[in-house]
Amino acid sequence: MKDVAQRAGVSPMTVSRVVNGEAGVMPETAARVHRAIRVLGYQRDDVARQLRRKGQISQTVGILVDNVADPFMAALASAAEDVARQQGSVVLIGSSRDDLHREREVVSAFTSRRVDGLILIPVSGSHRFLRNAMATGTRVVCADRPAAGLRTDAVVVDNHGAAHGAIAHLIAHGHRRIAYLGDRLDISTIEERYAGYLAALAGAGIPADQAIVRHGLRLGADAAEAVTGMLAHPDPPTAVLASNGIVGLGVRAALPPGTALVGFDDFHLAAQLDPPVTVIAQDPVAMGSTAAHLLFARIHGDGSPPRTVVLPTRLIARGSGEIPGPYGRQPLV
């Protein structure tokens, strides 16, 4: 910058003004500065800039997902990145891999770089450690699920209601023996979905049977094995609810035709399988962009109490969830 100033015959302060497009520099002076910048290939150093401009925003936000490679998270992150770009900010990204310790490390690496805010898909466990960062001005918005032990904005869906609706849908199509196959119950979204499953059964007067309930499924293969085991039961399920995408795919691969299936999370080609798969779809793009908009509102000074935005889900009936059960069509509960 000093070099540019010298070459343009002005002070560094004038260069600064030109670089940042501030008003009140004579057009001719500005032109001289621009020329010097071009010749010398000067680029503003945002690290030094940030240091001096204390309290101002750094135009950097962090996104912490559990796994960037997961299509849902990738879509969410991409939507958030779009908003950030519109706002002139860049995005630091990290994967927690469902590990609180790792999440904490990444958050710390982000905050020490003075991010203005964080979009967080929180893993399970207490997030008290974020209090410090929030107290010192880092804004936090949670997506997909709220962070335990922390009051923040959050963008979620009604998991309980969505699961309840899916079970009601299966009951209406004549099923009463409905299995639940699920991921780890300590993930709050999964817990809510399971609770919705139980509530819907209870509401219809159908007893829950642990023989056709499985938790902790992480891999498609595990889910396939679990459902195969259930089908060997003397009183096998005629329909299955899968708690999320991975489990749904695993179940589908092992499911004989004639058994109904509704799964959480839509996926590419769901409509092209045989039978086409009925799913409860979320909108990751809406989730990411909503979270980002909330975050930037906070960064720009919104000091209202934390909000929770509940995004809608859609039951997309494609066939697998409409396979008739043994009790015939029922009125919707």
Added chain:
Amino acid sequence: MKDVAQRAGVSPMTVSRVVNGEAGVMPETAARVHRAIRVLGYQRDDVARQLRRKGQISQTVGILVDNVADPFMAALASAAEDVARQQGSVVLIGSSRDDLHREREVVSAFTSRRVDGLILIPVSGSHRFLRNAMATGTRVVCADRPAAGLRTDAVVVDNHGAAHGAIAHLIAHGHRRIAYLGDRLDISTIEERYAGYLAALAGAGIPADQAIVRHGLRLGADAAEAVTGMLAHPDPPTAVLASNGIVGLGVRAALPPGTALVGFDDFHLAAQLDPPVTVIAQDPVAMGSTAAHLLFARIHGDGSPPRTVVLPTRLIARGSGEIPGPYGRQPLV
């Protein structure tokens, strides 16, 4: 930091040493400092640190993909992020959306934040503008395709050979009338694939016919429409090569059974469709981690001439590419 020093009864320099885990501080002094850090909730300011430590690495790298939401790119970025984390670096991510202007903006936002290096999926067009950044120490590694006008490390696949192999495969299964459906020809990987297609036909003495060649397909629907048009031709193709994943999916949706299909890029559920889809698979995880390893080698001082790493592709025969053609089984060309 001054506050911590005061509270621990030491100088800021000692705090710095403790914070950075440098040797040569009395354990007892260090303990006092640690206590003060905990009480005050102090966290190192990496912005100030970076400013002072000029010439040292910032432990920040940038990844620029065309679209984070694309599963191939998401897998690549995720693998690169893993490597970065092992190296103690954080990752800035951005999407170019195939727009050179936007790519340039994002690169500039990254370099002004002093990234140590960049993993780049370059869009088409000249990348001379990166010369400056490279001259001032920013390392650049390209993935998927090289950057025009720039000598950098690159991690690619043999697109020409892979397309050639796919066509040879179709010819060996009795096809001679083979259509090509492709994305924009100005994308270098796509151009290479098309060249491989032409070369394989020429090698087998089959004339290329522009009536069954289409370029510039960006959407699945466009690809579907294009292939439908070709099938209405008086001499319709008996087999199709799709230049990439999107095109392949579009083609598949519109293709009558009996027409063979080989597509670039593997996808989830390819094996579960009917017929299962034969693809030329790349390994995005290997590409991302190889690119990251090359990048960090450069960051750590590797000054050898730029290298291009060619990763293997695999033709995964699942059925759609083995549908027999009218000429019966042929020896492989």
Added chain:
DNA sequence: CTGAAAGCGCTAACAG
């Protein structure tokens, strides 16, 4: 409209 002085929080280099 432009410039001079000071300092953001940290660490390199050098003393003790």
Added chain:
DNA sequence: CTGTTAGCGCTTTCAG
């Protein structure tokens, strides 16, 4: 083993 001094590149503040 610990401290002092200086300065990274920029911008805030105040003066012309």
